[in-house]
Amino acid sequence: MDDMETMKRFIDRDRYARYLGAEICRWGEGYASARLELREEHLNSVNTVHGGVIFSLADCAFSAASNSHGTVAVAIQVCISFFKAVSGGTLHAEAREVSRNPKLATYMIEVSDDSGSLIGLFQGTVYRKSTPIEEIIG
Amino acid sequence: MDDMETMKRFIDRDRYARYLGAEICRWGEGYASARLELREEHLNSVNTVHGGVIFSLADCAFSAASNSHGTVAVAIQVCISFFKAVSGGTLHAEAREVSRNPKLATYMIEVSDDSGSLIGLFQGTVYRKSTPIEEIIG
Amino acid sequence: MDDMETMKRFIDRDRYARYLGAEICRWGEGYASARLELREEHLNSVNTVHGGVIFSLADCAFSAASNSHGTVAVAIQVCISFFKAVSGGTLHAEAREVSRNPKLATYMIEVSDDSGSLIGLFQGTVYRKSTPIEEIIG
């Protein structure tokens, strides 16, 4: 319960997620899901969702999943593939942990559109610090 | 001159770049530079710039550089490494073309802070369509 | 049946797979599995399997899966994460297709050890040519 509260406060502190419109829907040990309702300001020059928006939504889920074990995790390297251009509706991101040791952890995040089609796949690795999350959110 | 004008209109159509605050400073055949003045809304839960912001700035430079040859280029796979957490000032992104054939091209984008320190390195590949840029911006 | 025969001949032509000791165990439309019995010559300076060996085994499965649709596919960008160092036994790679259109396709390849632990994760994208596989194997 305390952990849930701590994590909720951690997530609420993400100013960029809020500015973008990304919402963390669910989270737990090693996983998280997020979503984003597409608006005009998420589009690129060819009227489809900007790659930066797809990455950012996935990154929000990645952050929630990787910071779910009580200590701070920082992203070190990420690979993302883009499969399909979309222009509207809601994007959904699901993060799951594929590997974790005391210092490093790796997550896969699938981003899909309203029809359930995969539009992006994000493979990211974090470095796990020893700093407690609680210390950060003060 | 016409090409410069076309490219300028292409860049101006990027709604997300504008929302984020990213500005394309220079562009030409196979290169581009961009910058972003950091504000409160670019920060993550630990008060440093969100990875999504660093990626997005680099992605704007990537888009300008890869769409500079007259036809539409779409991102297919990107790798990004993060080196240093920053909290303020201006971020700078420099994109250069490392390979290009009629169908594919790859770019490296360096993101640095005001002190000139490298904070991220982005390696991205595009698929080059035959659609003229002019057709898109109508 | 003819397709199976063609694919078998395609796989048999891979001189490096044979030199390495990698064996394609199963293959079909959009998937493939491969394995490698570890030997002394697969080790690096710290007596664990060389990253190049893990990548190469995954790459063999990636090649079989991505060339399974009748036309030649060439790798354009790959990301690989390494999770665990192993020194002996057999490595297993499983490739599955996560996205495919007429020009591009993306595959995830999981590499595991004899205990079933994930030791690497490979996310790779190919460019799909129009050249028939049969034309290549003459």
Next chain:
Amino acid sequence: MDDMETMKRFIDRDRYARYLGAEICRWGEGYASARLELREEHLNSVNTVHGGVIFSLADCAFSAASNSHGTVAVAIQVCISFFKAVSGGTLHAEAREVSRNPKLATYMIEVSDDSGSLIGLFQGTVYRKSTPIEEIIG
């Protein structure tokens, strides 16, 4: 001098590099170069150099460069792009350090053919252990 000797012994212990035919030509703090004379056993099903060979050569240079600071470094995530298919001659890899802190470091490795054309670009990150190299090579 002692360091040079230690590093030479570290490099000589790489059984897979020897089996593949990869040779470390030069090395120093944060850099290394390697080369490989192409032979029949380096080819794939379409008679060009196997992606696993290009990766492996780059990985040998990556290993030498990242282990050049006296302590053991292990690869955690790598991205590689492939630009050009070659079938013979010698491949050359040049590794340079782009970022390093006490726990993590990132390297770019360029792989080129005899004509100097870039055929692959490798961006790799290591986790830096505290184990001295000397302890490993006993």
